[in-house]
Amino acid sequence: MTAPELSQPMPRTRKRMNATYRWWWVFQRVSGVILVVLIFTHLFVNLMMGDGVSQIDFAFVAGKWAAWYWQVIDFVMLLLAMLHGTNGMSYLINDYARSRRSRAILQAILGIAAVVIIVLGSLVIWTFEPCPVDATGAFLPGVPSGCPFN
């Protein structure tokens, strides 16, 4: 009688693995940790310090973004939050969209929205003009009082 071939070794090689899902999973965690710091500072500065929410106006924003580090901080926050949020939303779409088609459509919408928001947001942060002027060179109404009059 032949011995059973029950424990014959199987030839195999270690393959390169698709990193997409893992990468996003890690990103979700890393960005989460960084976001905690950023968002808490953001909230604290905007809502808790000084006059809280009522202090926020153009002047407040202008005051902040006058400093380059606030620009950097807010940009990083925007980017991470959007990527983190977008990926999170994409998880949800995957989970809840019933058909292949609706899944593809929703993912596309999400992707476009994310790109638009990120581009828009970064433009705003980086090209911010604390003392905007109109076509004639006059200051727009509402500019901060600190803007130089020339």
Add this chain to the structure above:
Amino acid sequence: MWVVHRVTGVAIFFFLVVHVIDTSLVRVSPEAYNEVIGSYKTPLYGLVEAGLVAAILLHAFNGLRVIAVDRWTWALRHQRMLVWIVWALFAVGMAGFLPRHLMHVFGGAA
């Protein structure tokens, strides 16, 4: 807890979208921005804002719990306790924020 994390995540996401759009108005004109921001300074919106902060706090603390659970076996074994800690931190955070915020919203608008 998983549901809470999902719901808060989605809420924050939508807020963030709106928030970026309104902030981008600073590029349009200071007046437009101030106008929109001004409309946020109603008591109703103040409450919405409070809800938003609540969502962020919850999502953040719970997010940290999830990260901890994935990282350390100890946290994994004590995850139930960590859930309570998340709620406790959330309560503390809200206790620190709410009175001040509501004061600004209802009292300090002038």
Add this chain to the structure above:
Amino acid sequence: MIEHEYDVVIVGAGGAGMRAALESSQRARTAVLTKLYPTRSHTGAAQGGMAAALANVEDDNAEWHVFDTIKGGDYLVDQDAAEILCREAVDAVLDLEKMGLPFNRTEEGKIDQRRFGGHTRDHGQAPVRRACYSADRTGHMILQTLYQQCIRQQVEFYNEYYVLDLLLTEDPQAAAPGEEVAVAGVVSYELATGEIHVFRAKSVVFATGGAGKIFKTTSNAHTLTGDGMGIALRAGLPLEDMEFFQFHPTGLAGLGILLSEAARGEGGILRNSEGERFMERYAPTIKDLAPRDMVARAMANEVREGRGAGPHKDYVLLDLTHLEPAHIDAKLPDITEFARTYLGVEPYTEPVPVYPTAHYAMGGIPTTVQGEVLRNNTDKVTGLYAAGECACVSVHGANRLGTNSLLDINVFGRRAGIAAAEHALATAEAAPLPANGEARLVEIVERLRATASGGGTESVAGLRKELQETMDRNVQVFRTAESLAEATAVVADVKARYANVAIHDRGQKYNTDLLEALELGFLIDLAEVTVAGALAREESRGGHYREDFPTRDDDKFMKHTMAYATGEGVRLDYKPVTITTYQPMERKY
């Protein structure tokens, strides 16, 4: 009716069925029919271990194992079969290890072994560590490992297909001695649809497990209704040694859930209400590790003589409190949890109430050592095989040693699988199916289903309860002519009323009500042959203890019972025991 054709059909996907399938499916086209998903089979409930003289932890050899098996079986063992069992044991264990079974390990990384009842060194000198184990879930690991290998080999399973009839070319009782009777196939009922499927095959292997549900208090699953044995009996084949039923000493009192003998192997002690280690009186050498029949009788005797524990003085105590909790957790995690869950007893600090529970059918479908089924003392049924608890080789004789059954299913499951496949390969064409072969089953099913709409007055559960209670009361550890006569009468009454049984579910799909009724039919038939065999065997041997004939009578009863179902009731015949090396001696421990 739907027809299928295979080389080999295996009925049952427990340890024996899947071990056979692994062999058969790599040689021939094989289907496995099982009434449960394979992983639900009761092999998964086995706890303590699987015997093999690996000698990993102390001196041991197959010869001693053979002797213990024969002596443990009170010399009713066929010694040629016992030799095969014990010699092939080492490979059976190593095969399982190679398939991935996670045995507990020694410090050197070898398979660990523990003590078990009746297993001794050097012909009874002292207990020996022979049971290979995986905590107290050895059977679970065997079942999982075999299932995993079946997945790997892509074995074809028909899950939730109840085999309910066997098709033979001739009526085996009408056929003359020497005349060929061959298997043609089996008839099965698909639970999901209620459809009847006929499987034609060159070889059929029965591996349908035990029949513990003829008793009320049992360690066996609700589904262990002895279908395979019942089918064989109805098809005109004999059943061997059915009066030998093992009562396991340590069932949770009142429930029957098993606490493995490993509990005693690891140092647990049985005590009566006075706290006395009473086994010292019954088996001075190996005390609590005496064979099961002796321990079960000792316990019942303690209770009978008023030394039972508890408010009704109707159980004894299994004491583990002197063992380290860490040791208990490492070696006996599941059974201690059973005590906590079901009795609310904490085994670290309290002794556990236990009482004998119906556990294992030593008897079954008679086979040769290749698993070939016999239709009388000598003639085989061509193409029909049986292995596992439903078969009787006979390696367990009058009393099975603990850990020898997991061994049995692996050794003889493998042998039956190989033999079935090789027979199929050597056979050009399966025997022709008898015309209308499924008619017998269809008729029964239709009749039962019709009762759901009226007619029929007896309830399945009610009859089953009466049957089980009488078996518990009269055919348990102690038996007498009187108690057996009472059981005979009750079984006959239940059988008569069974003709009038009614079910509720009139549906086709998942009609479990209908199947419980069919299973009850088998239980009744098996109870009948069990009682008949017990009444005729006027001696005490192994698991069969007659108070009116308290000694073993080798002159009259050194022979296997062969019970046949005939139109006029049970007919008993006898078959000689194969003795090769060991002459019967008095059994003392």
Add this chain to the structure above:
Amino acid sequence: MTAVDTAPAQVGGVPSMTVTLRIRRLNPEGVGDHAAGEDYWEEFQVEAHATDRVLDALHKIKWEQDGSLAFRRSCAHGVCGSDAMRINAKNRLACKTLLKDLNPAKPILIEPIAGLPVEKDLIVDMEPFFASYREIMPFLMPSGPAPERERLQSPEERERFDDTTKCILCAACTTACPVFWTDGQYFGPQAIVGAHRFIFDSRDEGQWDRLEILNDKAGVWKCRTAFNCTEACPRGIEVTKAISEVKKVLNTGEI
């Protein structure tokens, strides 16, 4: 009669009580006013002891009141995995849940496990569940020629995967997982438990094949650490821990 009376022992006198069970039913062929495939609740009352299991109560209903009630069961003591069901909104084995551990004053809610197609009453189609299990190649894949005796493995190496060897494939975990409910693409926690058992077995060489499968779309990254699985597991397997160990291996590349 001289044989000893071996009527079942009663451990302490347990008083009996009436309990109500509300069972989620479905008949694929229709019954009474209920159309084929319609699901509905039905209430039953049974006399039971506090120490009875939910399975005993279900049997009482089936055997004394309504034989058409369909559910799976076999071993009746929590080792075969047949009777996972939702009892008071939690996945458990009916044979391991004692009535005294539920609130007997309120009806006990019994439903089939969620996320798998219901066939009849409490019976669901287990095929998708077993398909996921088969997917992760749950069998030892050693390399090199088999040794003559056993492959050696130290007690410490054996201990690493002990927890996940206990799985009885009952599906309580997978059908409690909210991610499994949502889309049905997720293999579910059981498949990861099944893979874990081999990934951490020192004798196995097929880990990376399994890890590759679990690293993919339907694999471990879908787990949201909801812990429902760990809470549901009747064998006390730390399912979420097993999942997290698999994630760690994928992240670090080391086993």
